[in-house]
Amino acid sequence: MIITADMSAKEIVNDLKENYAKVRKLLDEDSKNDPENEPYLSKYKAKDILNNMRDVLYNISESESGLTTIQVNALKGAVLLCIGNVDMETEDLTACEKALKEAEDILLPSALEPEVIILLVNVQNNLGLLWSFRDEPEKAKYYLLSSKKICEDFKATLRMPVPIESILSITTPSEDSVVTDFLVLEKAHTLTLYYLAQVYGSLKENLKSAIYCHVTLRRQLMYKDYEPIEWSLNCATLSQVFVEQNGFYQSRYHLAAASTILDQYETELLASENDSEVYLAKKETFKHRSADVARCWVKYCICLMSASKDRLMSDADNVVDAITDMSNLTLEDDENICGGDVKQLVFPDLDVSKYEEKVGDKFLLTYEDAREVFICFQGWLNKAKDYYRADTLASDHIELIQDCSQAYAYLAFFEEDDERRAKMYKRRVDMLEDLLKEVNPTYYLQYCRQLWYELGEVYSEILNIKLEKLNTSKEKPTPHLLKKINMLCEKSIENYGKFLDSVKDKKGLLPTKLQSDEIRPVISAYVYIGRNNMKRIAVDKNVYLSHIKKSYDSYQAVVDICKNDPDAAKMMKEEYALCQEMVNILPLKINKVENELQALKL
Structure with a gap:
């Protein structure tokens, strides 16, 4: 595009509009079909057009274009943002930084203008992403916090953003488009918070990272901007982070939210049931990810039993008012992400009580407490095992059986009757030995090592119960009991021996x-x-x-x-x-x- 003296403002804008439309088509559609030997063909074509547009925009005046200075600067920023995106996607990070910084310099002086805000938030988001790629989380945080503040400051003005399409008259302003424009800004802001969650994770500020993850999920629900299965999986994964902080209240809540959204999705899926490949693929994905969420519930139950055991073992005199909701943790909330109250990490319009009622979130004190959690554990375990079967997904199946063995171990800790405790250990023996019969050590040696070692431990536990009974009994030991003790010794030694042989x-x-x-x-x-x-x-x-x-x-x-x-x-x-x-x-x-x-x- 070459500007000539006789070109009208309308013609200049129309040329910019046509070229921008070509760029979007190349980047959004054509690039998906680029040949394998030229994977960036469409992106490089788009970049050539963008460079030409940049030259034009740097050489026109307001009178020539009929646009205001802010509008021209917004167009420059949009073009530079696209160039930076192409450079990032084609892995030219030096050129990417140059384009994005140039865009930021142009846009920052007009940061709170409606034509600029969406572009500037995206520019700073991409700068944050760029420095994350370079493993510089502090620099990434600087740009992302700046993006967050600018967006919040703009929303405080109560003005509505104006996208680049409106400046080029690609879209005609309407009531619906105003709402859409607002949602475009909110989506960019959600992306800022998501990137901040990743950056704080890199900086080992795990609590702040988790809270930003929650806020991201909450906003996705609020603006209905989410894919249900992905959202549920992310929410369930976040629950595991809270468990590590003894935040069982928050962990259970997020697991319940994940399962609730999956239920809603399943209802919609079943309503559209048909024999198409697309439907069958969706159904398979749903089964797979439902099993993954079930595994997160399994881990929650095991962690609650494990933490309860550790607490009783280490602090037997102070077992009444232990905190399981992270309210004892202090959060320096200078970024105003949750009002400093980690108990307020909820999704306001989502009723999750159906799942919260199935299992507690407080530390366990008695066998009955542990049994209730164990029953819940078994339900989720069976759901996960329905998908992760030994004949199709062996590694995952093995891990689920190991989880079951551990759950029995924790349940046995709360059982005071030695005979019943021994039976629980015997259940562990049976499931682990049955599993070893199915597992080929050639392909799953690491798992076999774990199973042999665990069997050595379990047989030793049963042995200790039998020896304690022998030592406390005043009656003469029966030949059967003596034979049982020797058998337990031999089995423990045998399995430990197999473990050691596998290391040699x-x-x-x-x-x-x-x-x-x-x-x-x-x-x-x-x-x-x-x-x-x-x-x-x-x-x-x-x-x-x-x-x-x-x-x-x-x-x-x-x-x-x-x-x-x-x-x-x-x-x-x-x-x-x-x-x-x-x-x-x-x-x-x-x-x-x-x-x-x-x-x-x-």
Whole structure:
């Protein structure tokens, strides 16, 4: 486009309008069909047109265009914003920064003008995104907070924004378009808050990040600008962040909101039921993501049981007024995102009581409390397992069975009757052993390691219950009980042994230096094997001697690991000291038994 002296203002604006329409078509439609060998073909064509438009806008006067200075500057900002977007999408971040900064410089002096506000918010959002890509969260935060403030200041003027299409007369102002223009600004503002949530996450300000996530979700509901499945998944994921802060009140609320929106979507989906591929794909996606939300409920129940156990174990004298709603956390709310009250993180027009009533949000004190949570847990677990089956999605199925095992472990903690507790552990044994029969160690070795180790632990727990019963009973132990104790010892040792074998090389040797995440389980496994060998009951002294020697070998293995690896010795200081002591004591015991056996032969 070349400006000539005889061109009228109307012709200049019409040319800008036509070129802007071409740009939007190239970017919004044609770019989706670009060939694989030229993925940015349409974007580069659009950029050529945009550069030409920029030259025109920098060389026209108000009288030539019939536009005001603010309108011309808005058009310059719009063109530069598009150029910056193309540069960002084609990964030319240096050129992107230059275009966006130029746009910001032009627009900032008129920040609160209706023609400028939408553009400026988007420019600063993209600058925030750009610095996030460069792993500079502080710089990103600066631009995003600026975008947030400018938008809020503009809304305080009670004026309505004017989009670039109106300046170019692409759209005719009407009552409906005014509402639409306002929503365009609100959508850009929502994006600002979403980006701030990510930035605060990068800065490890997790509470503030979570609150910005909530505000983003709330605004999406308010303006009906959301996709139900994506919204529900994001809301359920946010619930997990609150759990980490012991915010069970907030976590349950967000899970309930996620399930409520999924219910609404399912009603709409079923109403449009047909045999089309599109419908079947939507139905499959719904089943998949419903299972994911169910898994978040599963985690909520497990975390509530786990946190309750930890609290009872660590602070038995102060178990009445413990806080589970994060109201004890202080939030420096200088950005006015929730009025400083983290209890007000709600969606005002959404009734979530149906799901909130199914499970509590307070710490558990009794077996009955734990049982109610466990029953809720089982319901959500079964829903997740319906989708994540062993024959189709093995990894997820394994993790769900592990979750079930852990839930039984926490329930057993609250059970005071030893026999019932032992039965719960037996349920864990059955489900873990059944799972191992289905899992191929070649493909799922890491999971098999976890299962072997957990089985070693569970058998040890049952063993301790049986031994306690034996020690407190005044009656003579039955052969059946003695046989049961030995079987439990052997099963625990066997599973710990399989775990250790999986860490060893083909020659049966441990690595010279264990990985940091292997140190604790490997050393713990050896310690348990050492203890359980000593717990085995043997009438025959030769068998008894072999048990002591195997125990000694296990303790010696720990000593050898810690001698060769200072990190292991530091991490497992108590276990190392215990094993050193046992390595000194057991040879004396071995020598004594050997002498007794020798005397019997004489």
